[in-house]
Amino acid sequence: MAAALGRWPLWLTLCLGASLAVDRGNFKSCEQSGFCRRQRRIQPGNSPYQALLESLQLGPDVATIQLVNEVTQVPLLLELWGLTGNVTRLRIQELSPLRPRYRVPDVLLGDPPAERLEVTGRDEGTLELSLGPGGHRLLVTERPFRLDLLRQRELLCSVNARGLLVFEHQRRRRDSDPPKDPPGEEGAAQEGPEDGAGSTQSDKPAEPPAEPEEEPGAWEETFKTHTDSKPYGPTSVGLDFSLPGFEHVYGIPEHAESLRLRPTEGGDPYRLYNLDVFQYEVFTPMALYGSVPLLLAHRPRLSLGIFWLNAAETWVDIGSNTAGKTLFGKLLDYMQGGGETPQTEVRWMSESGVIDVFLLLGPQPADVTAQYGRLTGTQALPPLFSLGYHQSRWNYQDEADVEAVERGFEEHELPLDVLWLDIEHADGKRYFTWDPAKFPNPRGMLERLAARKRRMVSIVDPHIKVDGGYRVHTELRARDLYVKTKDGNDYEGWCWPGSSAYPDFTNPEMREWWANMFAFDQYEGSTEALYTWNDMNEPSVFSGPEVTMHKDARHFGGWEHRELHNIYGLYVHKATAEGLIRRSGGRLRPFVLSRAFFAGSQRYGAVWTGDNTADWEHLRISIPMCLSFGLAGLAFCGADVGGFFQNPGPELQVRWYQAGAFQPFFRAHAHLDTARREPWLLSPEHLALVRAALRRRYALLPTWYTAFYHCHRQGIPVMRPLWMEFPDDPHTFAMDDQYLLDRVLLVHPVTEPGARGVNVYLPGEGEVWYNDETHEQHRAPQTLYVPVTLSTIPVFQRGGTVIPRQDRPRRSTEAMKGDPFTLYVALSPQGTAQGDLYVDDGISFDYATKNAFLHRHFHFANGTLTSSSADPRGSMSSPAWLERVVILGVGRPESALLTTHGERGLGGFGVLGWVFGILGWVLRGVLGF
């Protein structure tokens, strides 16, 4: 929806003028962020830290070793785990902290199971630990402290090899008045400040360390007109990771950036700090609405991940020893044998918290995403309708407008699943209410939509209008559930409704209260057909520093906002999703779209790339952005189709529909000040192209849903970079203008104006690909020039795969329920293919709680298509059947036999006849499967 400064106070928007560009001055550079400046000034070199190897304690799961800073003599505690499934965890904190530090709760699914650690070697200055059965070993070097992680004799990753471990130990203020300790109330978060101190096995606190030179900004920092009181002074942490052999790193969304991250030398590091950035630009390392501190690295035969579990403001520097070298230069190095091995350096810097790192050791790309999924959870299985098309605008004005827009979809035979209402629907931006003049009968409106198998999403933002007549406000104030200022008053800032307060979603009681607000008798006018959109949950505070909350604001348990800023939005998302589940008695899956996110947000629903712009650059960047989201677990990603700000021309609008139809979350949305752009406002020719794109989306919904099921079960992204499926083909490593949908379709949307053709890279030695529309076969690998017209969406099905489709163009996903499937069997050069289909009721949790699902596996070989169960746990009666099998890669076969192995609970089957029809030679038939 709406960037903070949209149409809001003149004194803020003046500087933006009419030009369309982010105002960088509103947001900090590394130099303006005290801890980033301090840390970045430290150059690689000898680390002042040494590991006291003799302090090693080997528990059943964890090994602990003390580290000590030779300059300050402050001791730290290093903990090491070898986790099941090729994950190594290391955590560093102060041995005797003045106050407990924030350890991010509610992200990990639980305590990840650990393998038994063993000391397998020891010599002077080095200790070798084995990390379980994966063959991984960890070398701990005493002085200077470093860690080297090996698999057999291969070095995977080194830690603190460049000596950039930073741990600003907590100190007392040197002036007379030390700050009060955090309040430390009862019932604090699981690792609240009051229960952390002394909980580690510590010796007596060390001698008072020597104080380093104080620099300005250490105990108080001012940005623009905002002062951060920093009562606890500098507490930042940082660590470097060296990745030998790696030249390609990815992840750490959200940035409007290419898929492959670029070296940051000479510029700012990538910043992770959830911010409402008005009219963001592409190709910058600036922070955006969400943060996932997960970085992936890939080279042939090996993928790794680094998950830095910290919710404070974080900056990530990427260094590369091959950056800037031409291919020829690298070749020369190689031939002369004098070249260094390519290596990527990654340096994390966070303002506060502890160092808590998970090294995900792959080795395959899908292993890394699965490892991350086991730690933080996988994408929630979306209700099927949410994979359909969403029509949004700021704002559909009233019930008549909603009715008219939906009628437009009917009249023009365009499928539609969800209509959206932005902030103007509520009574004075009091969320959970309806404007009585514009939406006098929301229930009636929802029932009309539901009668046509459609749904609605209304926005519920986490800023609450300060208004004594608004129940949400009066209750939250009475229950004392708002975020506090440093002085203990309710924190208030300016947002859409004017003066607003911010519920403290880090408080479980707050989340509980919020979830209950979604009950049908609490959220008046809501029905089962109403779902939710959480916007502005960075949180956006128009009047705050960098358009967000003051870092010295106070949360539940006494924690400062600075400790947990990046996870605030996740908690909003979580509480809302919980509310939608609860209102159905735990029966139905929620759908919640969130703009802010953190590691783990994938468990609660969908995310999108925020307030983009109607230009070709933003269309192009939507692909790498969603690919990065997917690598970081957030599979249900989309970008506002058409672009949020400004008006797209018809060509851009059509191209955006075509691209959006092949991205996971498919929603058109537009700013209040843009012209209306419902598809029928285009010319009939352009409208027909939009209709065609929508129908292609709907026909492929079984494939989408099956892909989401794979993601939900295995943590593998729905929208995948090519290198995930072709990990040994370096051509694919930096590609982000094309991608794979699951493993079956290669999509290369047209994103250039006036395009006459696109170059599509078809990967896979000895493989073939089939044009999805013409069924023409192409050998791989090759770069194929595909001529395009405005109607073309270059999509290719991989030889050797089977995809399910439902080709009947219904008005919504729910109207497709029970429609028959068509299998598209694309043969490999060997004449075989396989694929699968996942089906359930599309809406409830019965698939999980009652195994009410069907997961079929299809295999084609020797003229026989075999359907078998891919998961014997699942069973469900479905009215759906198989109406057609289209086989790509053969002429008219002699015969084909379809078998189902005579399994229980399946419909009959028969020998199918070949017919020459609309799709060429196909198997025509009707059978259960």
Add this chain to the structure above:
Amino acid sequence: MLPPPPLLLLLPLVVTGTPEVTVTRPRGVALSQLPFYDPSGPFRCLDGSGSVAFAWVNDDYCDCQDGSDEPGTPACPNGRFHCTNAGHRPRSVPAAHVNDGVCDCCDGTDEWGSGACENTCRERGRQEREERLRSAARAREGFALRQRLVQEAAEAKREKESRLGALQAARRELQARLGPLRAAKEAAEGPEREARERHRPREPTQDEAGAAEAFAELDGDGDGRLTLEELRAHPELDGAEIEAALGSGGSVDSGTFRERLWGLVRERLRPQSPPEEEEEEEEPEEEEEEEEEDEEGPEQVPPVPPQEGEGPPQEEPQFDEATQALIDAAQRARDDLAAAERELKEAEDGIRALETELGMDFGPEGEFSYLYNQCWELSTSEYLYRLCPFQRVTQRPKNGGAETSLGLWGSWAGPEGDKFGAQKYEGGTGCWQGPARATTVSLRCGAGTALRAALEPSRCEYLLELETPAACRELPAGHEEHDEL
């Protein structure tokens, strides 16, 4: 090639239009298409693209490119399903809507598989007939009004045209008179001037006495000369004009004062001079007219000199009879010219206004002309909208704030074939980062004239709905009784 028989459904359907008539035809086929669905032979796709066994019609599998083999199932992406809707109106819906759980046909036949729908055609038909009757009554009433409007418009147009003709004739006549009147004025003013020059009043007039009195009052130091400093002691006399009149010498004696300054300072020293008051009261009607004219156009009408026979102006000195006669004659000539010029201007203004109005397109029969020079308002929860047809649209926030222009008259903007169905107003107040506001006014038939709706479908694009009898069309006879099947 004739593949094996279909495994699904063969669906001859009994459709009951009225209980008496039974027609057997494949599901979803319109009566007019029935001849193409002959069960005695193979079915030819309606586009001629192919041919299949008749048993494959409506077997829930799409064989024809044009979808014609599956009119009654959702198998073909481009198929059409025909529903009879007995009691209401037949419809053709996308075959993809068959059995999707949504009632598209009031007879429910599109949901033959899901059974989701009841037959509501009779009720719907009744409602629609009633509504049609009501709307036909409205339309008739509106159309009658419209006919009156057309008549009135024609009369008004004739009347205006004849008024225009009369004004044009008057203009010609006035233009012809202006030359002689100007000459007469010139001729009369020469002798007047000379006579005034010659004339010396024998004794100080009342005015001269006033001047002497004022001089004495202003001459602060009593030295018989009035200086700039002395003048400046009287702030009411402040002004470059007066200072200039003082001349380069910087001071004047009483005679020079009377000649050069007295005319300038008199009113300021004695603001309630009685002759002025009298003059203002003299012709109130004419004054008002002038003010109105001033609002209309920028032209300024010269001040009207007092008319003959209403007594000489008080400030005029006493002249001898001969001089006075010459002055009176000149004054008459001036008055005559001014009156003619005024009449001419009035005539021209009238001509311009009439030409503008007569040049407007008020619809094929002038039926919209009555909207001209009137305004209508509509109050919504937030705004007061005001439409002055053929002029402008404005919006004023109810909670205070300035009026915003939503556009000035642009053109008729109805769709093709219905040009007079909508009006466009353009070039209103500009928008933030956007274009100038513009409004479309859609016109709809009604017995009265009123603004019915005001919307802003897109930022700064407004949509008003004006109900007017002028938009009513004649209904064909028996329209409301017409009902298919």
